Amino acid sequence: MDLSGLRLAVLAPISWPAPPPGYGPWEQIAWSVADGMRRRGIDVTLFATANSRFEGKLSAVTPVGLNEDPGLPADVYTALHIGALFRRADDFDLIHNHFDWKPMTYALGSERPPLVTTIHGFSSPLILAAYYACAQRSFFCSISNADRDPGLSYLATAYNGVDPAQFAFCAKPGDYLAFLGRFHPEKGVHLAIEVAKRCGVRLKIAAIRQDEEYFATKVLPEIDGDRIQFLGAVEREERNELLSNALGLVAMTTRPERFGLTLVEAMACGTPVLGARMGSIPEIVTDCVTGFLCETVDEAVARVPQLASLDRNACRARVESEFTTERMVDRYLEVYRQALALRIPPPPTEEQRRWRHHDWWDRPMAYTDIPRKPKSLVTE
Numbered sequence: 074m075d076l077s078g079l080r081l082a083v084l085a086p087i088s089w090p091a092p093p094p095g096y097g098p099w100e101q102i103a104w105s106v107a108d109g110m111r112r113r114g115i116d117v118t119l120f121a122t123a124n125s126r127f128e129g130k131l132s133a134v135t136p137v138g139l140n141e142d143p144g145l146p147a148d149v150y151t152a153l154h155i156g157a158l159f160r161r162a163d164d165f166d167l168i169h170n171h172f173d174w175k176p177m178t179y180a181l182g183s184e185r186p187p188l189v190t191t192i193h194g195f196s197s198p199l200i201l202a203a204y205y206a207c208a209q210r211s212f213f214c215s216i217s218n219a220d221r222d223p224g225l226s227y228l229a230t231a232y233n234g235v236d237p238a239q240f241a242f243c244a245k246p247g248d249y250l251a252f253l254g255r256f257h258p259e260k261g262v263h264l265a266i267e268v269a270k271r272c273g274v275r276l277k278i279a280a281i282r283q284d285e286e287y288f289a290t291k292v293l294p295e296i297d298g299d300r301i302q303f304l305g306a307v308e309r310e311e312r313n314e315l316l317s318n319a320l321g322l323v324a325m326t327t328r329p330e331r332f333g334l335t336l337v338e339a340m341a342c343g344t345p346v347l348g349a350r351m352g353s354i355p356e357i358v359t360d361c362v363t364g365f366l367c368e369t370v371d372e373a374v375a376r377v378p379q380l381a382s383l384d385r386n387a388c389r390a391r392v393e394s395e396f397t398t399e400r401m402v403d404r405y406l407e408v409y410r411q412a413l414a415l416r417i418p419p420p421p422t423e424e425q426r427r428w429r430h431h432d433w434w435d436r437p438m439a440y441t442d443i444p445r446k447p448k449s450l451v452t453e
Contacts, residue, residue, distance in 0.1 A: 074410045077114040081409075082165040083107040084120045084172050087154050089138040091121040095308040096255065096281045097138075098334045099193050102233050102401075103171035109402035118165070120158045132157060155179055162186060167409055170211070174200050177207035187412040189214060191231065194331040195222065196441045198433040205429045208421065212412045214405070216332040217353030220438045224428035226418065228408045232356075233332050234401030235392065239309070240341035242389050243317040246381040249275035251319035251344070253312065253335045256280050256288040258327060259441060261349070263291040265323035266301055267370055268347070272377045275300055276323070279307040279315055317342035321364070321380040324348040325373055329439040333357060340364075341392045343385030347373055352439060357396070363388045 085091045085103035092104040104127065107119040111129040119125065123133035124141075134153045139145050155172065159179045162168065163186075170176045170190040180188050188211040195201065201222065204213075208225055215221045215230045250272075252265045262278065269276035278301070282288050296303045307315055316322065322339035324330070329352025336346050336357050346364035348354040358364040362383070365376040394400075421429065434446050 074413065076406060076409060079115045079409070080164065080166045081107075081110055081115050081117050082120060082158055082161075082168045083110070083117060084155070084158055084168065084170045084176055085125070086172050087122050087135045087138060087150065088140045089122075090141075091119065091125040091127065093138075095306050095312070098233070098332075099171055100138075101334070102191070102193070105234065105236075105398050106169065106171070106402065106405055109398050110405075113402065113406070120154065132161075151175065167413060169405070169409075174203035174207065177211045178203060180210050181207060184210075184417060187416055188212065189228070189408060189412050191216065192220070192222075194220065194441065195436075195438060197444060198436070198440060198446075199444065201429075201433050201436075208418060210418070212408070212415070212418050214408055217330075217356050219329055219351075219353045219356060220331040222428075222436055222438060224421070224425050224431075226421070226425065228411050229404060231401055231404040231408060232396055233334050233337065234396050234398040235334070235337055235341055236398050237341050237389065237393055240338060241313045241317045242341070242343045242385075244343060244385050246344075246385065247318040247320050249277050249319055250347070250377070251315050251322050251339070252276065252278045252280065253307075253315065253322065253339070254280050255283040256292060257284045257441070258287050258291075259439065261323075261325040261327050263295075264325035264327070264370055264373075266292070266295045268323060268325065268373045268377065269301065270295075271370075271374045274320065274377060275302065277302045277304055277315060277319070279304045279312070281306045312338070313342065316344050319344045321345050321347045321377070323373075324354060325367065325370065326351065326354070328352070329437070330354050331439055336364075337392055337396045340388040340396075343388050345380055345383045345385070345388055347376060347380065359387075359391060363391045 086099045089097035089100045091100040093100045111117045118130040119127045120132045122135045135150045139147045155176045168188045190211045191214045213227050316339045326349045346358045350366040360366045367373040
C-alpha cells in the first residue's frame with residue numbers, strides 16, 4: 074500500500090515542546106515520528122505546543138510546555154489540546170496518538186479515522202480500565218516486547234529510535250560512570266550511587282527532579298561534588314559530552330524498564346550500559362557485547378572494571394542496525410498499513426477477556442505508581 078500523501082495527525086504530549094530541549098522522551102518520539110513521516114512524503118500535522126519546532130504543519134493550543142510554565146492549568150490545556158485534534162478528525166486519514174489514554178476516550182463516539190496509540194508505559198494499574206474500554210477503537214503499538222499487557226492486542230512492537238548523527242561517538246572509554254534520566258525510585262539512582270561508591274569510580278548524575286522526597290532522602294545526601302556529582306537537567310550538547318566521555322551508563326532499574334531511550338543514546342555515543350536484567354533492557358543491550366546485564370548490585374560492581382574492555386564501535390553499530398529513527402519510521406509505516414486495512418480493531422480473544430477480568434495488579438510490565446488495590450477490581 075502506497076502511503077504517500079496520507080493525511081496523518083500525530084498527537085504529542087505537551088509537558089515539553091517537541092522536540093524537547095532536554096528530558097521529554099514521549100515528546101521526542103512523537104516529533105521524530107512526525108518528522109520522519111514528513112520526509113517520507115506523508116502529509117503530517119503535528120499537534121504539540123506552540124513553541125515546538127516542526128518543518129511541517131504544526132497545530133497548537135498550549136503556548137509552552139506545561140512543565141515550562143507551572144501556572145498553566147494542566148487539565149484544561151490537556152483537554153483543549155486533545156479536543157483541537159478531534160474537532161478536525163475528518164481532515165485526517167489516520168491519527169497516531171502518543172498521549173496515553175485520554176485521547177482514546179474522545180474517539181469512542183466514532184469509527185473513523187483509524188486510531189493508532191503507542192503505549193509509552195502504564196503509569197498505574199488503574200488506567201488499564203481506559204485501555205480495555207478503548208481497545209474497540211484504537212490499535213496499539215508497544216515500545217518493547219516486555220512492556221505488553223496480556224489483555225490487549227498489539228499490531229507491532231516499534232522500538233524508539235534516534236538519529237545517530239546527533240550523538241558524538243567516542244572510541245575511548247572515560248573514567249566515570251553516568252546516570253541520565255529522572256529522580257524516581259524505579260530508575261535506581263540510589264543503586265547507581267552504591268555501585269559507584271563500592272567501585273571507587275566517579276558518578277555523574279544528570280536528571281530532572283520528579284520525586285522530590287526520593288531526591289532529598291536517597292540522592293542529595295550522597296552528592297559531594299567530587300565522587301558523586303549532580304549536573305542538573307542537561308540538554309543536547311551537555312548530554313552528548315556526558316555520555317560520550319563516560320566509562321558506562323548505569324541503568325540499575327528497580328522495576329521493569331519500558332524501553333529506556335537513554336540506553337540507546339549512550340550506545341550511540343559508544344558508551345556501554347550496565348543494566349538490570351529486567352523489562353526491555355535485555356532487548357536493547359547485548360550482554361557482554363554492548364554492556365552487561367546484572368541481577369544484583371554485587372554483579373554490577375563486579376562488571377564495572379570490565380566496561381573498558383567492550384568494543385565501543387559495537388555499541389554504535391547496535392544502534393545503527395536496530396534503533397535509528399529510520400528503522401522506527403519503517404516499523405510505524407507497516408503499522409499504518411495494517412490499521413488502514415483493518416479500519417477497526419478485532420474483538421478480544423477469550424484469553425484477553427480473562428486477563429481483563431483478572432487482578433490488574435499482577436501484570437508482568439512496569440507501573441510507575443502502584444496505588445492501593447480497590448476491592449471491587451479483584452475477582453479472584
